[in-house]
Amino acid sequence: MRLLVSALEPSANLHLKYLLEELEGVEIAGIFDRSLGEPLYGMDEFSVMGIVDVLAKYFKGKEAVAEMVSLSGNCDKVLLIDAPAFNIPLAKAIKERYPKKEIVYYILPKVWAWKRKRAEKVERYCDRLASIFPFERQFYRRAEYVGNPLLDEIHLTRHPSEESETIAFLPGSRKSEITRLMPVFKATAEALPERRKLLVVPSFIAPEKVEAWYGDIRSFEVVHDTHEAVAQSHFAFVCSGTATLETALIGTPFVLVYKARTLDYKVGRFFVKLPHVGLANIIMDFEGKSPVHPEIFQDDVNPEKLLELYETMDRSRFDEKSQELRAILAHGSAKRVGEMIAQ
Structure with a gap:
């Protein structure tokens, strides 16, 4: 399987790292950290540090969406992780070009905190909604609770020092x-x-x-x-x-x-x-x-x-x-x- 991935943030790439350990025979393409493969764009290319950078990244983002849509034509499925400002427009563009392309959204937009209308767009353009909080099913009709990534990533429990507080x-x-x-x-x-x-x-x-x-x-x-x-x-x-x-x-x-x-x-x-x-x-x-x-x-x-x-x-x-x-x-x-x- 060839999987188009959009993971723009450090936390998203950490989640992706653990996810790839569960996937056999999967080749990834798209936007992710260079340590995980050979991306179209590295995650580092989307870090924003100021207003000039923001403007530059805006135009780069539009260009990246267009390239990702083209790339999705050669992929079996699409995986979007967090970053709704980029990933929702990307999902819309892919669905308009390839209506039958399956899109999985992992780490859903936090509509329970603000911008609740985003839920409607995610439901419209994405096929599988992987929720990491049980309560998100109150906000997304098709959300499927998959567990929380921190329980994959935290490998130790509390062991306070005996020598000093x-x-x-x-x-x-x-x-x-x-x-x-x-x-x-x-x-x-x-x-x-x-x-x-x-x-x-x-x-x-x-x-x-x-x-x-x-x-x-x-x-x-x-x-x-x-x-x-x-x-x-x-x-x-x-x-x-x-x-x-x-x-x-x-x-x-x-x-x-x-x-x-x-x-x-x-x-x-x-x-x-x-x-x-x-x-x-x-x-x-x-x-x-x-x-x-x-x-x-x-x-x-x-x-x-x-x-x-x-x-x-x-x-x-x-x-x-x-x-x-x-x-x-x-x-x-x-x-x-x-x-x-x-x-």
Whole structure:
């Protein structure tokens, strides 16, 4: 089988890597990381860093859609992963040219958070909808829950250090997140002198940017492996994002922290009508269950509040909720998506 793949983001390519292990006799073409084969475009060609880049990528994106449509004519099936701004127009263009071409969409657009009309387009242009959250069936009529990819990708469970109390600090991966959270994290770390402090710095951040973005980090032990850092910690402070769900599944008690520009925060809260920000808590809310972990925002993200939550959080209750979350997600997704493609 020849499979046309559209995977534009690092997370999508990680999911693709595990999926390919479940597929035998499949040749891939399209857009993906160069470590996985010989793509039409490498994933790196679609990273966006500024307004000039955005304009350039817009025109490159239109060109890429046209080339992908032509390439799909020589492929048996199409696999789209996340990236709805690119993949929905691509699905539409392929269906218009090749109406019988089967299109599988994996990691569906998060219409439960915003842009709910996208669901109609995905249903119209895609044949199989591989959902990674059980509650997405409320928003997509034909969604098939396949499991969650993090349960394929997380290969360890919590094993906190016996030598010293260890705390992990995860300030995110974007410059804006890091520069806003690091002063708070440093002040919090200074108030915990006897603890071992791990600072997770993504490996893709260039060394010359670390000092500019993070400042003086001599009081931390710098690590690059998020899963290992979280697993060996007794507690964690985690910037909002996928890392919060990873931490919840590993089983390390943590607090979600989010600090943005006031205008950005207000605009986000206006458009996103959800009671929680963390994925673990969102999943539990749709299941009618209580949240897994605390969430704090904006002015509440200060050393005093972080220290208070570190001291008072009910860690045994967190353990119970973490296990409950794992039971809801049930299993990884790679095997079932592989079966879906192979059928």
